[in-house]
Amino acid sequence: MAQTSTRERSAYEENFRDHLGNVTPDGKRLKIHPRKPRGAYHRARVLVSWVLLVILFGGPFVTINGHPLLLLNIIERKFVLFGVPFWPQDFHLFLLVTLTFVVFIVLFTAIFGRLWCGWACPQTIFLEMVFRKIEYFIEGDAVQQRRLDKAPWTADKMMRKGLKHGIYAGLSFLIANTFLAYIIGIDELWVIVTDPPSQHLAGLGSITVFSLLFYGVFARFREQACIIVCPYGRWQSVMVNQDTIAVTYDFQRGEPRGKARKAGKEVEGLGDCVECRQCVQVCPTGIDIRNGIQMECVNCTACIDACDEVMDRVDRPKGLIRYSSFRSIEGGHRRLVTPRTLGYAGVLLVLLITAVSLFGTRDEVQAVILREPGRLYNELPDGRLSNFYSVKIINKTFSTLPIELRLESPAEGELTYLGTLGPVAPQGIVEGRFYVALPGKLLQPGRNDIVFSLWSGATLVHRLESSFLAPHDVGTR
Ligand code: SF4
Ligand code: SF4
Missing domain, CATH: 2.60.40.10 (Immunoglobulins)
Known part of the structure; x- marks a missing residue:
């Protein structure tokens, strides 16, 4: 958006509440082409993602005393956690662990916002660090992707789209097999894959359904999974508050926003935001973080990197967009310990003690x-x-x-x-x-x-x- 008048800006600022960044005014899906992210945060996330991907894909092959690290065989009701078997009779332990995990998530989210979404969620990692990177490699950055989408179906376009979707299908098949390995075990999966197909129609059917599901999510559905499906995303409004640390725009420093030079002249009285909209162009959910914390934000940090790069170029301090809380940006003190977080921590402690003592006294x-x-x-x-x-x-x-x-x-x-x-x-x-x-x-x-x-x-x-x-x-x- 070019530099705008105060009235236009205030209309723009409030307008974001009335629509989703990935939906057109007439209700159609707006395909988002985020610009390729780069910067210190992105490099750190790439590193973390690779570690997590190695753990995820390597997990089914890891055994403890000859038994799987993790097995969640719901069909045959066999469960193994860190090599320790659990039975349906241990269901109360499973419920307790689930409850403890939920309270931990609530506490963690109240303090650190959607850190999980940006750094560890399989959906974000696969989409941003695997599928999107393949897309950038084959189709180019956001501008080239838009151009390719609008172009007629030439041999080059068919080759690029075919190659991309072929790799997507292969990857979805691999991910489906990995998830199935956590359900039925790697040995059972190997039997299904190597035996004649007619002997394992149900197993092959599951692999096909899972593969299609993953392909659909990562090739087509994409950011909608975070915005409209994921229950954790929808919980945000009740879990975060003004003290929650999240990717936040420093409106005190950035406003009033605008280009520093207009018609060749310096513009006086502006904040540090030069209205370049780089933060919006890199956003994979299509939002403008300058409107404040929004449910669509998955805390991927792409806008921090983009803005830091701009700040470097205009010779201003980095961190106009950074991890911070609304209260600390407003000028107040950052408060990590609040009555609410103390309450959550107390409940979590009780659940943890109960879980540990029940696990310790569990009959084999x-x-x-x-x-x-x-x-x-x-x-x-x-x-x-x-x-x-x-x-x-x-x-x-x-x-x-x-x-x-x-x-x-x-x-x-x-x-x-x-x-x-x-x-x-x-x-x-x-x-x-x-x-x-x-x-x-x-x-x-x-x-x-x-x-x-x-x-x-x-x-x-x-x-x-x-x-x-x-x-x-x-x-x-
Ligand atoms: S990238 Fe930074 S300077 Fe540019 S519009 Fe966003 S907040 Fe403003
Ligand atoms: S607003 Fe920033 S952190 Fe949030 S999803 Fe968009 S780019 Fe990522």
């Missing part, structure tokens, strides 16, 4: 003992009373466990297996039946408490309580 073996339905009690030839039970034992470890079930209390009782019990295979379940015989003199009429213990070798792995039913006249026998 779980068992369920049920009295057999339909049978109350039996009287044995020696006069003792017996109850029948079924037991189900889950081995959550990756090792085979020898198992022995003992009656712990009352100690005078006797436990007899009907068949054999164990050992339990890694990640396996065994089921068995047994009965407990007790002398009548130990029992009260009706329900009596009894305690079982489950041993693996010399280690007590689980303790269970159950009940033993006795007849109403047990005391008189």
Whole structure:
């Protein structure tokens, strides 16, 4: 925008509230062609992105003691976190971890805004650091891209577009396979990819659907995922406040904005913003950060780099756009610790302590003992009373466990297996039946408490309580 009158500017400044940067006035999608970013922040983000991409693509191949680093097999309900297996029975732990993570995100966002979006979100990293870079390489910078889009379909345009979308499709296939590897495991994925297709139609179908989804998001949908789909993006309005650190324009220093020279003459009384709109041209979500913090801003820092370059050229201090909070720019003090952040931190601490203690006391073996339905009690030839039970034992470890079930209390009782019990295979379940015989003199009429213990070798792995039913006249026998 050229230098504008005060009235025009104020109309422009308020106009941004009425539309999205990537939608035309008649409601159509406006394709954004951000200028190629460059600068210190961009170089740092490239470095961080490559580290994260190596971790993401390398993750499925990393094992701990022969077991995957991360496995989220929702279909078969198998979950592995840092080599430790989790079962559906550990769902409460999963919920607790999810809740802790959400509170952490809320606290982090209240202090640092959308740092995650700009530096670590897979959507931003893939779009800005992989797909967009391929686009720049094949089609050129923003101006050349716009020109190519408007040009007729010549052989050159077909070659460029075909090459770009071919690479996009290949990359989407690779990303789909990587995400699937985190769900079904790299070994299972390898079997699907190498076996004849007819043997794994469901697996191949999933890969195809995931590939198309990723291709659609990165080739077509792009910044709309951040602006209108991502729930985290929509939460911003309730999580950030005037103390949140975000990519912010220093309006105190920049305003009134305008070109420093007009008609060959110096213009007096202007701020540092020279109205070059470089910050807008690099923005991948099509917004003008000078309007203040907006939900569309993914904190990608491209506008900081662009403005710093301009400031260098016009010989003014860098940082007209920088990481800062509204309050500190307004002249107040930057406050990281506020009652709100303290409250979030308190909740987070409680959740963390709970999660750590629950993880620390988590049983590696779980068992369920049920009295057999339909049978109350039996009287044995020696006069003792017996109850029948079924037991189900889950081995959550990756090792085979020898198992022995003992009656712990009352100690005078006797436990007899009907068949054999164990050992339990890694990640396996065994089921068995047994009965407990007790002398009548130990029992009260009706329900009596009894305690079982489950041993693996010399280690007590689980303790269970159950009940033993006795007849109403047990005391008189
Ligand atoms: S890049 Fe900096 S100087 Fe140029 S319009 Fe944006 S804020 Fe103003
Ligand atoms: S306003 Fe700046 S930080 Fe925010 S998305 Fe646009 S370029 Fe990135």
